[in-house]
Amino acid sequence: MDQTQNRVVCLIPHYNNPQGLVRSLASFGRDEQVDVLVVDDGSTRAPVDERAAREAFVAQGALRFLHLPQNRGIEHALNSGLSWIEARGYELIARLDCGDTNVPDRFARQVAYLDVHPKVMLLGGAASMVDQTGTEQFVLCHPTAHAAITRAMRRNSAFIHPAVMFRSAALARTGHYPLDAPAAEDYALFWSFVLHFEVANLPDVLIHYELDPGGISLSKRQRQIKSRLALQWQHKDASAAAWLGMARSALMLALPYQLVFKLKSQLRRGKGA
Template sequence: MEDVERRDGGFESKGSAGGLDVCVLIPCFNNQEGLTRSLQSISYQATGLFVMVVDDGSTAPVTAALVKDSLPENYSFHLLSLPENRGITHALNAGLHWIQENLTVRYIARLDCGDVCHQDRFYQQVRFLYQHPLVGLLGSWCRFQSPENGLRFTYTTPTTHAAILDEMHARNVFIHPTVMFRASLVKKIGGYPTTYPFVEDYALFYQMLHHMQGAILNLLLVTCEINEGGISMGNRSGQLKGRYRVVADFGTSPWLKMKGLFKLSLLQVVPYNFVLWVKSRRHRSTETPD
């Protein structure tokens, strides 16, 4: 199959009619305002991008009209409405299953309600994955900010496969809403594992790195909302225990695994507000103006 780069940075496949560059997977539960902001931030060649919204049993259901009206271009989309809320892992897997059954797509990107993409995000990530066939999982640097108290900091990480693997022994280097991965990896590995509650992304990404290389772009391509009522904040204890299990199960370096497990044990007794304060102080010097 011959691939031809388009002038806009996307790609066309000769002999693959109807093929898409990327599908953006967005789960939603009772956050239509955040969903609208996220959808409005999507920017890519309309014929190369598909939007998949999974409404995870919201009290006020997401409507197709809301999705259509929020998208800045005439993107194709599908709204999958689940009958009841069963958690983000189930919602994500339902979305992945629909994508596999109904689309021909190279890459799958993640985005969470309330998080906003830089206008070049999908162009940058599609181009990188196309030019680096050994990379299966790609993230980016991002900016975190809180609409409640004005807390704001940039999140930077290692960018190369070897450095990422080392750091994964202590934390999930990939911020979930920044990732794009090859759809072929999902077919090979399966979806998000259901046996790692609160850290299903960490477990999935670790498995992907056992099959293909990972990389992170040193570009601020997503602004992530700090939501004190969100999953990461409200279930921090369970998340830390889950991270411990992921490192124990998937870590490959005995020394780095031991260090990582010790750090995770220590974090279980440190208040999360203090951790956020340390991160904001550490990254303040790297903050860039809008």
């Protein structure tokens, strides 16, 4: 490990979204001790603006870029980033997506928790779900303790992908993001963490997650739900939660995404009222 680098590196995949990347990088608090690796997945229409990105990033760390020669999809971009990170000996790996933003002390909170709980290998948190104007629609929280997370995983992922931090040493057991779960690579990887290690979520809001009800294509959404169903079947048990989770996913295949988005937003706002 380079003695000048931080313990933590944040992995951000990028594809034709330089403005979102700048917005994300600007959200890193000035006192945060974190390096950042941006993996550009073969952008051609709107490549990374490295100058603007460096001007936006003011945390106590290094900002580096890995440019892939062609677009192969987020799973390959993330795995290229993990290989780069492992080769350099980082202890902790965090995630963020272009357009999403951190609360100012997000990384310090997660590191502090992991230092006190050395057996926890994967740590997530809550997210403020905002529309494209930045207005909060609802707060998404998941169970915080391992047993409750395991139960919730039978329904859907119990982690918000861009809010997680995990120990790089765990990858020797879990492997990288699977390539056989299209659009659900995070759910698949998190199942490996849940099965092999102790995991947790903070109740705190760690990120602002930008919702875009028109941003996911029908074909990608269908691939995602089919991958989720396959993972739910693979990890099913005799519990009602497992079978209800699969039934819910099957129903989601038949419903328009805009309707699902609207219903979820209304239900979650109601719970928070």
